[in-house]
Amino acid sequence: MLVPLTTIVVIASVVLAVVAGVYALRARLIDDLLLLVAALVEVLLLVLAVVAAVQAPSVRTPGEGATMAAYALTLPLVPPALAFLAIKEKTRWAMAVLLAGALVVAVMAYRVQQIWVVHA
Amino acid sequence: MPEPAAPGSTARRTRRAIGSGPGILLVLAYGTLALAATGRSVLQILEYFERAPLAYLLSALAAVVYIAATWALVTDRRRLAQVTITVEAVGVLAVGALSYLVPDLFPDKTVWSHFGSGYGFLPLVLPFVGLWWLARNRWERTGPEAR
Numbered sequence: 001m002l003v004p005l006t007t008i009v010v011i012a013s014v015v016l017a018v019v020a021g022v023y024a025l026r027a028r029l030i031d032d033l034l035l036l037v038a039a040l041v042e043v044l045l046l047v048l049a050v051v052a053a054v055q056a057p058s059v060r061t062p063g064e065g066a067t068m069a070a071y072a073l074t075l076p077l078v079p080p081a082l083a084f085l086a087i088k089e090k091t092r093w094a095m096a097v098l099l100a101g102a103l104v105v106a107v108m109a110y111r112v113q114q115i116w117v118v119h120a
Numbered sequence: 121m122p123e124p125a126a127p128g129s130t131a132r133r134t135r136r137a138i139g140s141g142p143g144i145l146l147v148l149a150y151g152t153l154a155l156a157a158t159g160r161s162v163l164q165i166l167e168y169f170e171r172a173p174l175a176y177l178l179s180a181l182a183a184v185v186y187i188a189a190t191w192a193l194v195t196d197r198r199r200l201a202q203v204t205i206t207v208e209a210v211g212v213l214a215v216g217a218l219s220y221l222v223p224d225l226f227p228d229k230t231v232w233s234h235f236g237s238g239y240g241f242l243p244l245v246l247p248f249v250g251l252w253w254l255a256r257n258r259w260e261r262t263g264p265e266a267r
Contacts, residue, residue: 070159
C-alpha cells in the first residue's frame with residue numbers, strides 16, 4: 001500500500017511544482033486553482049502520514065521505522081507553510097518557493113518509499 | 121494583486137524584508153533544514169542517545185540554530201539572522217572538520233558532520249549564501265543601524 005501511495009504523492013507534488021512553474025512564467029500569483037492542487041497534495045500527505053505511522057512497526061531495521069514515521073508525520077506540515085509563504089510574497093518569487101517546496105515534498109515522499117522498500 | 125513585477129523597485133524606496141523576494145528561498149531552505157535537523161535529533165536523543173552523545177547534542181544544537189534562523193528570516197529580524205547564520209557557519213565548519221579529524225566522536229551522521237554531505241552539502245553552502253544575502257541587503261539600509 002505504501003509504494004503506490006508514495007508514488008501518487010510524488011506525482012501529485014511534481015504536478016504542483018509544474019503548475020507553480022507555469023504560474024511563475026506567466027507572472028501570476030497564487031489563486032484558487034493553485035490552492036486546490038496544494039490542498040489535494042495535503043490530503044494525500046495526511047493519508048500517507050496515517051498509513052506510514054501504522055506500518056512503521058513492520059520495518060525490520062532498528063531506527064528506520066521511526067525515521068520513516070518521522071518523515072511521513074512531518075510532510076503534512078509542508079504545504080500549509082508553503083501556502084503561507086506564497087500568499088505573503090507578492091512577487092514572482094512566491095511561485096519559486098512553491099515550486100521548490102513541492103520538489104522537497106516529492107523527495108521526502110520518495111525517501112519514505114525507499115526506506116519501506118529497503119527495510120520492510 | 122499582480123504588481124507590475126519590477127525587481128528592485130521596492131528596494132529603492134525602502135529596505136526589503138530579508139525573507140522576501142529571492143530571500144523567500146532562504147526561508148524555504150532554512151525551514152527544510154530546521155525540520156530535518158529537529159526530526160533527526162529528536163529521534164537520535166529518544167531512540168539511541170548512548171551511541172554518540174556528543175554528535176547527538178550537536179544535532180540538537182543545529183536544530184535550534186536552524187529554527188531560530190528560519191524565525192529570524194520570516195519575521196525580518198536582521199540581528200538574530202546575522203547571529204544564528206554566523207553560528208551555523210562556524211558550526212558546520214568546526215563539526216565538519218572534527219568529524220574528519222576525530223571520527224570516533226561521530227559514529228553516526230549528524231546534519232553538520234562531514235560538512236553536511238548527507239544533505240548534499242546544503243548545510244555547508246547555505247550559511248555563506250545567507251551571510252551574502254544579508255550583506256547585500258545592508259546596502260539598502262535607510263536609517264543608521266536599524267535592527
